[in-house]
Amino acid sequence: MTARSEQTTVSSGTLTYAAMLAPALILMSVFVFVPVVLVLYGSLFQFSLTDRQWDFAGFGNYARAFSDPIFWVALRNNLIIVIGSIVLQVGFGTILAAMLDRGITVGGTLMRTIIFAPMVISSVAVGLIWLIILDPNVGPMNVLVSAIGIAPPRLGWLGDPAFSIWVVLGVAAWQYTGFMMVLILAGLQAVPKELYQAAALDGATGLRAFRYITLPAIRNILIVAVLITTVGGFKVFDLIFVMTKGGPANATQVLGTYIYLQAFTLGNSGYANAISAVLLVIAVALGWLQLRTSRKA
């Protein structure tokens, strides 16, 4: 009797659990997993979104990408943003967080709030604000720079192909350094204060304490911060779309904007899928790394 009722609860339980999982799995299948399969499948064809006709192209789209200089420019720009953002956002984020954690007592919350605030502004708005600040004709940046005796770039801050990607990098740092700071600050606050006291007895204070106590204690958080920044650097789209549209002369193209351009402006959807597949491989590899670090933590 008890055994049988146990049996029925188990199977009815399984059914309930399956029903509870179903909405999540259905939504994710339709909008995440099926699209992934379709990207890989579609990358083997030549087609545009309005075509009924798909022409099989084998690995032609991939061959095309690897011999397309703009694809390499886009990939290089992603790498510039990734490495630059790690240096600027994680680097300065760590410094700011350490200062707020150890040295700053008065006004700490206020400054933390200000530095974090751009995180809640949409990148589109951030891009538009900076577009006006950097405007070559009447933007205040030119006025400011001229006032301290430096000549502003002749083609404009965003008009010079050699220069523009670095300006975008700077704006991204303006927006996201506060996020990294807060992330790292949360890790710092978990470091027991007794550690610092013990170290101070041994003569380790200031920078030495930072080097030998703070850094090792937040090692895992730093790894996560670097991974988040790396993923973000490969996903960057909004800022560039708004500020430069990938220009001038494709100099600020990144994978995201190049996929968009090929698929929705030029009508090369198969080719766009091949570039997307490259982005997917990178993203999945980084995701796997992230999973491994969080497991260890």
Place this chain on the structure above:
Amino acid sequence: MDNRRLNATTLVLYGFVGLWSLVVLIPIVFMFMTSMKTRNSMFMRPLDLPESLNFQAFERAWGVGIGQFMVNSVLVTFLSVALIVVISGLAAYALTRMQGGWSKLTYLLIVAGFAIPMQAVLVPLFQIISGAGMLNSRLALVLPYAAYGIPFTVILFYAFFLDFPRELEEAARLDGCTRFQTFMRIILPLSGPAIASAAIFQSVFIWNEFILALLILTQPDLKTLPVGILELQGEFTADWPAVMAGLSLATLPLLLVFVLAQKYFVRSLAGLGK
């Protein structure tokens, strides 16, 4: 001697953090300031304070439809976040209470979704949504946003439910609650902190999501704020005060909410580090 060194260090610390705060603050202040200027004073003296409080630029910007964009953003964000919380809550609960290998496998599958960025599947996303005849509908944003918000929220809830005291659930089951009722009446109401954390986190991202909204919404009355404010640029080519007024209107609500509830924002977003 020691005292003086301490003061110098303090000065450097405050100087650095203070300077960074200023660099962050000035563009935001500049935005609000410019929106109260007239077009003339903007071009003649871009860095000066506005001569007087002048709200005409706000009227011009409002004419583009900022109000409607805001309503759309609120609707889309609210619906998506509600859907994410309920669906992820159900899934995470089932995963923590199920026995056997399937639950682990399913958990890994959902977590794997966390690695897939929307940017990398734009073409098929567009094909699926347009194939279903859902272009220019709010649902075409809400459902994908929910799908991409689920993995992180499941991870968050999973950790929370694992620590949930089983005694409460057992008591509810003894009182005749089904598993689903137990979840709705006992678990959800007691999961406030986890829900708040997930909701804030997802709200910030969905409120600001741009690329999918740009693809799906071409009808002006459906546009969300990030897509809508892009129109300011075309509408007011040289009218910076109007562009800045529009941006001020678009960014102010979330900035205000953030300043008022910043403790919760910080806690929620810092949770990504765990």
